[in-house]
Amino acid sequence: MTYKECLKPWVVARLLPTGKWAMIGRYSKNSDADGHLRLLRQRVPSMQFKVVFDVTERGQ
Template sequence: MPQNTNYNDSLLESQAIAYKERLNSWAIARLLPNMQRVIIARFRSRSDADGHLQRLRQLIPDASFVLVFDCQRDEAVI
Protein backbone atom coordinates (compact mmCIF):
# COMPACT_ATOMS: atom_id res chain seq x y z
CA MET A 1 0.00 0.00 0.00
CA PRO A 2 1.52 3.38 -0.94
CA GLN A 3 2.16 5.85 1.82
CA ASN A 4 1.80 9.58 1.61
CA THR A 5 5.29 10.95 2.18
CA ASN A 6 4.54 14.46 0.90
CA TYR A 7 4.85 16.27 4.20
CA ASN A 8 7.30 18.70 5.62
CA ASP A 9 8.98 17.60 8.86
CA SER A 10 9.86 21.14 9.86
CA LEU A 11 6.23 22.23 9.46
CA LEU A 12 5.03 19.40 11.70
CA GLU A 13 7.72 20.20 14.25
CA SER A 14 6.80 23.89 14.33
CA GLN A 15 3.12 23.03 14.73
CA ALA A 16 3.95 20.74 17.64
CA ILE A 17 6.02 23.46 19.32
CA ALA A 18 3.25 26.00 18.73
CA TYR A 19 0.70 23.66 20.33
CA LYS A 20 2.99 23.06 23.30
CA GLU A 21 3.42 26.82 23.81
CA ARG A 22 -0.36 27.31 23.79
CA LEU A 23 -0.79 24.86 26.65
CA ASN A 24 0.88 27.17 29.16
CA SER A 25 -1.37 30.20 29.03
CA TRP A 26 -1.24 31.24 32.68
CA ALA A 27 1.86 33.09 33.82
CA ILE A 28 3.23 34.65 37.00
CA ALA A 29 4.96 37.94 36.37
CA ARG A 30 7.14 39.91 38.76
CA LEU A 31 6.49 43.62 38.53
CA LEU A 32 9.58 45.79 38.31
CA PRO A 33 10.09 49.57 38.37
CA ASN A 34 9.42 51.64 35.22
CA MET A 35 6.42 49.53 34.13
CA GLN A 36 8.57 46.47 33.41
CA ARG A 37 7.71 42.87 34.14
CA VAL A 38 9.50 39.54 34.11
CA ILE A 39 7.68 36.26 33.54
CA ILE A 40 8.68 33.95 36.39
CA ALA A 41 6.81 30.80 35.38
CA ARG A 42 4.05 29.49 33.08
CA PHE A 43 1.28 27.05 33.94
CA ARG A 44 -1.43 25.09 32.19
CA SER A 45 -4.12 25.71 34.78
CA ARG A 46 -5.05 28.72 36.83
CA SER A 47 -5.22 26.71 40.03
CA ASP A 48 -1.58 25.63 39.62
CA ALA A 49 -0.57 29.23 39.00
CA ASP A 50 -2.55 30.44 42.03
CA GLY A 51 -0.82 27.91 44.28
CA HIS A 52 2.63 28.91 43.11
CA LEU A 53 1.74 32.59 43.39
CA GLN A 54 0.72 32.16 47.02
CA ARG A 55 3.98 30.38 47.78
CA LEU A 56 6.05 33.06 46.03
CA ARG A 57 4.31 35.77 48.05
CA GLN A 58 5.19 33.87 51.24
CA LEU A 59 8.82 33.38 50.25
CA ILE A 60 9.42 36.90 48.87
CA PRO A 61 6.95 39.25 50.61
CA ASP A 62 8.68 42.45 49.42
CA ALA A 63 8.26 41.62 45.71
CA SER A 64 5.17 42.37 43.63
CA PHE A 65 3.76 39.46 41.63
CA VAL A 66 0.73 39.27 39.40
CA LEU A 67 -1.08 36.38 37.73
CA VAL A 68 -1.79 36.96 34.04
CA PHE A 69 -3.46 35.11 31.20
CA ASP A 70 -0.95 35.37 28.37
CA CYS A 71 -3.18 35.53 25.30
CA GLN A 72 -0.57 37.21 23.07
CA ARG A 73 1.28 33.92 22.78
CA ASP A 74 -1.85 32.39 21.22
CA GLU A 75 -2.21 35.23 18.73
CA ALA A 76 1.44 35.05 17.70
CA VAL A 77 1.04 31.39 16.74
CA ILE A 78 -1.89 31.93 14.39
Protein backbone atom coordinates in the same frame (compact mmCIF):
# COMPACT_ATOMS: atom_id res chain seq x y z
CA MET B 1 3.77 32.25 20.87
CA THR B 2 4.87 28.65 20.41
CA TYR B 3 2.50 25.70 20.53
CA LYS B 4 3.99 24.67 23.87
CA GLU B 5 3.27 28.14 25.29
CA CYS B 6 -0.33 27.91 24.03
CA LEU B 7 -0.81 24.82 26.18
CA LYS B 8 0.14 26.82 29.28
CA PRO B 9 -1.65 30.17 29.05
CA TRP B 10 -1.52 31.08 32.78
CA VAL B 11 1.60 33.07 33.70
CA VAL B 12 3.04 34.14 37.05
CA ALA B 13 4.85 37.43 36.50
CA ARG B 14 7.09 39.59 38.70
CA LEU B 15 7.29 43.38 38.60
CA LEU B 16 10.86 44.53 37.95
CA PRO B 17 12.31 47.81 39.32
CA THR B 18 12.24 49.19 35.76
CA GLY B 19 8.45 48.88 35.71
CA LYS B 20 8.42 45.93 33.32
CA TRP B 21 7.02 42.49 34.07
CA ALA B 22 9.15 39.32 33.93
CA MET B 23 7.56 35.89 33.49
CA ILE B 24 8.38 33.50 36.32
CA GLY B 25 6.46 30.43 35.15
CA ARG B 26 3.74 29.16 32.81
CA TYR B 27 0.89 26.86 33.88
CA SER B 28 -1.95 25.04 32.18
CA LYS B 29 -4.34 25.54 35.10
CA ASN B 30 -5.22 28.72 36.93
CA SER B 31 -5.17 26.88 40.27
CA ASP B 32 -1.55 25.80 39.69
CA ALA B 33 -0.54 29.39 38.95
CA ASP B 34 -2.37 30.63 42.05
CA GLY B 35 -0.60 28.05 44.21
CA HIS B 36 2.80 29.15 42.95
CA LEU B 37 1.78 32.78 43.45
CA ARG B 38 0.89 32.13 47.11
CA LEU B 39 4.24 30.41 47.66
CA LEU B 40 6.17 33.29 46.07
CA ARG B 41 4.30 35.88 48.13
CA GLN B 42 5.14 33.97 51.33
CA ARG B 43 8.81 33.59 50.47
CA VAL B 44 9.41 37.04 48.96
CA PRO B 45 6.81 39.44 50.43
CA SER B 46 8.72 42.54 49.30
CA MET B 47 8.20 41.80 45.57
CA GLN B 48 5.02 42.18 43.57
CA PHE B 49 3.72 39.13 41.67
CA LYS B 50 0.58 38.60 39.57
CA VAL B 51 -1.17 35.79 37.73
CA VAL B 52 -2.19 36.74 34.19
CA PHE B 53 -3.77 34.96 31.26
CA ASP B 54 -1.44 35.29 28.26
CA VAL B 55 -3.46 36.17 25.16
CA THR B 56 -0.49 36.90 22.89
CA GLU B 57 -1.30 35.94 19.34
CA ARG B 58 0.93 33.72 17.24
CA GLY B 59 3.21 35.66 14.94
CA GLN B 60 3.77 38.53 17.33
